[in-house]
Amino acid sequence: MSFSIAKMAKDARKASFSVANLSTAQKDAALSAMAAKLVERTDLILEENERDLVAGKENGLTDAMIDRLRLTPERIQDLANALTEVTQLPDPVGAIADMKARPNGMQVGKMRIPLGVIAMIYESRPNVTAEAAALCLKSGNAVVLRGGKEALYSNLVIAKCLHEALVEQNIDPNAICVVPDTDRAVMNELMTLSDDIDLIIPRGGEGLIRFVTENSRIPVIQHFKGVCHLYVDAGADIQMGLDLLLNGKTQRTGVCNSLETLLVNQEIAEQFLPLAAKAMAEKGVKIHACERSIGYFENAEAATTEDWDAEYLALEIAVKVVDDFDASIEHLEQYSSGHTEVICTKDYARANEFVRRVNSAVVMVNASSRFSDGGQLGLGAEIGISTSKLHAYGPMGLESLTTQKFVVMGNGQIRS
């Protein structure tokens, strides 16, 4: 019998009604059981992972890709630990906020409830399978996981372990579904199943996210790219500006919260840019500089319009001198990717104005853009980052996997 994604989504929908009503204790017990099962089944998981590794090598995956794919006893233990950590996160489900009395005596409030069924489409490491399953379960959602072809055997064996744990805990195993058929047609059908899937979270390259956004009938959390800016204001602490630049650009590259553009107020350019040039040169950072800043750098390339939109994900940065504070805001209005922007300033009014006027998901004063992630901001584990404003904006923790319904407690009120 051939695989039916429509049936899988229906089964997940059915399971979603029961997982929505599990108590926090039941969910935490299940998460602990899932963690224990992964460790217990280490040998089996390594065996299946080996099949993916062999196929990956045959198909010419790079060493870096093979490494991302590889599971080891240590990595499996880390994964189990990650699931155990989810038990420590507060359960958002069931909280009632803002309960207020209406003039007719009805009490009206809002109760937090799971979204229902969440589909994850991802390309990357098999641990996403277990981590996403854990976060969806803790927030009372069922999940449909569609990982990449290269990790299929690993994903399926992880699902098998998680199912064993769920069944032992008397939880419908369809709460966690791994799509066993990575054919594109199956993914395309998945994106049409709006009756049974409430949200799609794609994780991967911009191509994947655009493809899902443009083809899905189901709401999609969009995270296109992070073109994070640091604006060094007139009168800023020079050393702090350098620290934020260096940390933002070089502490880790290849991540969405690293800096991609440096904006410098013209009043401080002459003081700041020579030191910035030195710091960047020491780290081997390639510079794309505007006309007014290029003279400060050795071997800088002239920045083109594309550079203001570029997410280098590498030791490269665009640099622009701006006339004044307002010009930095205007640059951001035009080029912000909606991810993270930082101001380095000593000025109270401009700090407040930057926070108020810049409408990216994360706006920071005097802190490194590298803190822009769910863990660092205190959300616990992160299921994704949204750079569009609908439903969630910025790093998404458990609460982003829920919504609020209205609850009305009356004693016979009717409308006249």
Add this chain to the structure above:
Amino acid sequence: MSFSIAKMAKDARKASFSVANLSTAQKDAALSAMAAKLVERTDLILEENERDLVAGKENGLTDAMIDRLRLTPERIQDLANALTEVTQLPDPVGAIADMKARPNGMQVGKMRIPLGVIAMIYESRPNVTAEAAALCLKSGNAVVLRGGKEALYSNLVIAKCLHEALVEQNIDPNAICVVPDTDRAVMNELMTLSDDIDLIIPRGGEGLIRFVTENSRIPVIQHFKGVCHLYVDAGADIQMGLDLLLNGKTQRTGVCNSLETLLVNQEIAEQFLPLAAKAMAEKGVKIHACERSIGYFENAEAATTEDWDAEYLALEIAVKVVDDFDASIEHLEQYSSGHTEVICTKDYARANEFVRRVNSAVVMVNASSRFSDGGQLGLGAEIGISTSKLHAYGPMGLESLTTQKFVVMGNGQIRS
């Protein structure tokens, strides 16, 4: 020169940056000026409205449709009063919630900000134009309003008045854009402009909403239909059940929060249904009854599967006897439209369980479904009702037109 919706959306985007930063006092002053201007320009508005009325009659609109289209001095005054009322609503923008210190001393909180540019696509009365414009302005958003062809002259003259008021208040008039070309191709193009429009709210029949949902590249607030249920529990107060039934079904029909299905616990059916039958007969309500209830009604039709999905919007109701409490929940899991469900009960545990397990946007205990609207629930004016869980669920007030960004206040923190 021909009209360009792309240019209009770009102009709205530009205006959105400035309206996002208006103070509450500035926005309220603009709303008052808009209200005054509508009254001041009553003669002009009536003149333009007359053009729509003449065309409407020529095009064979029904008397009811003509009446919905017609503006009078009184209705214009009502509209002005509605705008003035918006000045009384709290401004959601700028509120910072949950500001907390991280271990490294950074303060992290969430600030409420406007969504940006909202597009409304609607078929109905010209007052939607002014009311939606007012709610979007108060929440700091720019708006693109695409009303129906039949109200075009009325919508354009209202926009002209609102623009005059905005200009007098030094606000970019592109904050309120009315699409002057009601050609379908223009609407189709609008739905692709995801760079400049953040959200589409369609208001109208199910056909319009499906069309927008299926064709939009921009997130859409979905409100398909309201199939509201009343479940009368075993042991319920019979008179209260009758009151809720009568009020829910007959106080006003043709609205999405009127009752469409009555579920009755079998233990109370023999007591409740004869009285319900009498009450429904007195109001001339047509009954679609299940096998177990049909005997209680005169002239009832046998319910088919379609009846459990039907939004009659008329003096008709579907009736079903269920075995027990769980069977009522299962019926709702299968047939709920996600709008509003009511339980009539005296039982504490079942009241709580109904509230917990039913995942519609509005869940009520012992209160009429007719209270399921923004005004009645205390949100002030309502911009729409969402029956899908993403971003907003249920009646949407000003807060639903905003999102939250993360705000980080540091003093030089970098990540190690």
